[in-house]
Amino acid sequence: MNNLIKAEWFRLRHSGSSVLSGNLFIITFMSLAMTLFQFIGSEGLDISAMSFVTHAGMGIAMSVMVPAAMITGTFDSRLANYEIMKGTPPLQTVLSKILLVLILNTVFYFIPSILLVQIFDSGLLTAKMILLMYVCIAKSIVFATSICILFKSGVGTVIFVFAFAFQTMPLVILQYFTGIDMSAAASWFTATQVMIIGNQLLFDMEDLTLPLDGSYIEIKVIISFMITVAVMISLAHKSLKDKWEIQLTSPA
Amino acid sequence: MENSVITIRGLSKSYKKHEVLHDFSLDVERGHICGLIGPNGAGKTTVMKIMGGLIRQSKGEMEFFGDGDDLDKNRSRMSFMIEQPIIANNMTARNNIEYIRLLRGYPDDRRVDEILELVGLTNTGKKNAGKFSLGMKQRLGIGMALLPKPEIMVLDEPVNGLDPEGIVEVRQLIKRMQEEWGVTVLISSHLLSELSELCTDFSIISNGRLVENLSREELLIKCRGHLAVRTDNINKTAAVLEDKLSISDYKVIHGEEIHIFERLDEILRISKTITDSGLIITKLNEEGQNLEDYYLEKVGGRNE
Numbered sequence: 048m049n050n051l052i053k054a055e056w057f058r059l060r061h062s063g064s065s066v067l068s069g070n071l072f073i074i075t076f077m078s079l080a081m082t083l084f085q086f087i088g089s090e091g092l093d094i095s096a097m098s099f100v101t102h103a104g105m106g107i108a109m110s111v112m113v114p115a116a117m118i119t120g121t122f123d124s125r126l127a128n129y130e131i132m133k134g135t136p137p138l139q140t141v142l143s144k145i146l147l148v149l150i151l152n153t154v155f156y157f158i159p160s161i162l163l164v165q166i167f168d169s170g171l172l173t174a175k176m177i178l179l180m181y182v183c184i185a186k187s188i189v190f191a192t193s194i195c196i197l198f199k200s201g202v203g204t205v206i207f208v209f210a211f212a213f214q215t216m217p218l219v220i221l222q223y224f225t226g227i228d229m230s231a232a233a234s235w236f237t238a239t240q241v242m243i244i245g246n247q248l249l250f251d252m253e254d255l256t257l258p259l260d261g262s263y264i265e266i267k268v269i270i271s272f273m274i275t276v277a278v279m280i281s282l283a284h285k286s287l288k289d290k291w292e293i294q295l296t297s298p299a
Numbered sequence: 300m301e302n303s304v305i306t307i308r309g310l311s312k313s314y315k316k317h318e319v320l321h322d323f324s325l326d327v328e329r330g331h332i333c334g335l336i337g338p339n340g341a342g343k344t345t346v347m348k349i350m351g352g353l354i355r356q357s358k359g360e361m362e363f364f365g366d367g368d369d370l371d372k373n374r375s376r377m378s379f380m381i382e383q384p385i386i387a388n389n390m391t392a393r394n395n396i397e398y399i400r401l402l403r404g405y406p407d408d409r410r411v412d413e414i415l416e417l418v419g420l421t422n423t424g425k426k427n428a429g430k431f432s433l434g435m436k437q438r439l440g441i442g443m444a445l446l447p448k449p450e451i452m453v454l455d456e457p458v459n460g461l462d463p464e465g466i467v468e469v470r471q472l473i474k475r476m477q478e479e480w481g482v483t484v485l486i487s488s489h490l491l492s493e494l495s496e497l498c499t500d501f502s503i504i505s506n507g508r509l510v511e512n513l514s515r516e517e518l519l520i521k522c523r524g525h526l527a528v529r530t531d532n533i534n535k536t537a538a539v540l541e542d543k544l545s546i547s548d549y550k551v552i553h554g555e556e557i558h559i560f561e562r563l564d565e566i567l568r569i570s571k572t573i574t575d576s577g578l579i580i581t582k583l584n585e586e587g588q589n590l591e592d593y594y595l596e597k598v599g600g601r602n603e
Binding site for chain 2: 124
């Protein structure tokens with residue numbers, strides 16, 4: 048796995064401005080800017096840790112999407128074939144890609160974001176919030192990267208962004224057709240969890256138009272992370288092992 | 300085969316109901332160069348993709364180095380160049396090779412310079428591989444495959460797009476790989492004259508089906524000199540050869556020509572006997588086949 052990560056990091060560093068510097072610039076600055084603009088908008092000019100976390104969803108989506116597309120783009124350029132043809136165990140391929148996306152995200156988005164919020168609001172950013180946020184990011188990375196491996200294309204990140212943005216939509220549809228109140232299930236999804244993590248001390252969530260069930264959020268975050276890891280990594284692993292031939296785009 | 304490092308048995312591949320490969324079998328012995336020959340769409344690349352683990356066969360089994368249990372482990376001793384060479388277009392030749400060195404875990408970074416020199420890309424400097432000519436890309440692809448010093452190399456159309464000089468260089472390189480480093484090579488190419496000079500074994504494939512596996516020696520025997528005879532009645536001619544000349548080593552080609560493989564020094568007697576039997580000879584030539592003729596004969600001509 049070490050060789051895969053070393054080679055991929057080398058490729059990213061030597062692929063010219065279009066890949067590394069360009070994309071990491073996007074991750075670092077656009078994700079941060081998007082996050083900052085959003086919570087500045089909602090809180091006047093009062094920057095707070097809670098409002099950061101509340102509105103971090105867009106930043107997380109961006110900061111996961113770009114490195115996941117960069118790393119799994121090797122399926123589109125067929126460079127990933129070298130990993131397969133040298134007999135790399137499929138699980139190693141999956142884990143190395145997830146780990147590298149996690150490292151890039153942590154270095155270029157998560158740590159700078161946390162430091163930025165600490166500067167503006169050092170008192171309110173709790174260790175629990177940071178940890179739960181990080182688990183939510185890791186969960187998104189596992190999902191996005193696995194989807195891309197499943198479809199053998201970096202374009203798979205589009206599915207991740209749609210899933211992230213419209214994750215409660217299936218619940219709304221289900222509720223419409225079954226009449227069963229599905230709002231409690233929403234807190235099992237990442238975007239909602241991020242809102243709950245940030246909103247816990249901000250206001251009574253029962254007063255919201257869409258009431259958020261914030262109870263046992265730590266457990267829900269961890270269990271949903273474990274389920275995502277188990278399901279998505281198994282699918283990605285099986286797709287590589289059994290050579291599933293499902294593609295979103297024509298190979299290059 | 301005892302010394303076989305590539306063993307393929309009954310390999311088939313279907314996409315839904317369309318079968319692109321049917322019951323293909325192959326043995327390649329250590330240190331041999333096997334040419335996989337077939338027209339476009341015959342299934343050559345499919346065989347190589349299955350070998351490389353890029354697609355899964357619908358049926359059949361493979362063994363590398365006599366071991367069919369852990370193909371991935373044995374793939375680490377092999378290198379593949381399938382379809383166009385896979386290169387990172389926005390990296391230089393050196394960085395592409397360094398990328399493979401890191402990926403394959405090859406410890407000695409001096410190998411990068413060795414490979415650049417071997418494939419003649421030392422002077423490409425900071426030029427990105429995306430701006431290389433097709434021939435340079437082919438050479439880079441071969442270099443990337445060669446880097447980990449593989450025991451088996453699988454090369455799909457490695458001389459595609461190369462100029463005559465480049466073709467000779469690649470041929471010499473493959474020959475050197477086999478002779479000096481003992482590398483076993485499975486190679487496909489449309490340039491049959493190249494393969495005939497290079498390969499020790501041939502596997503002919505057409506419409507996804509194996510036509511014939513044969514060694515260079517067997518090919519030479521099959522392509523040996525013969526007397527080609529055409530008359531106004533091929534069946535009667537065959538009977539005349541057997542009854543009046545006691546010739547049994549002959550072959551009727553597509554029902555219109557007879558190739559006689561024995562008593563080639565008795566052309567006058569053969570022709571006189573045929574004409575004395577009331578037959579009209581329309582062609583009488585002493586000739587020999589090359590790989591291309593043999594291949595076309597086997598796959599039923601270029602149009603089939």
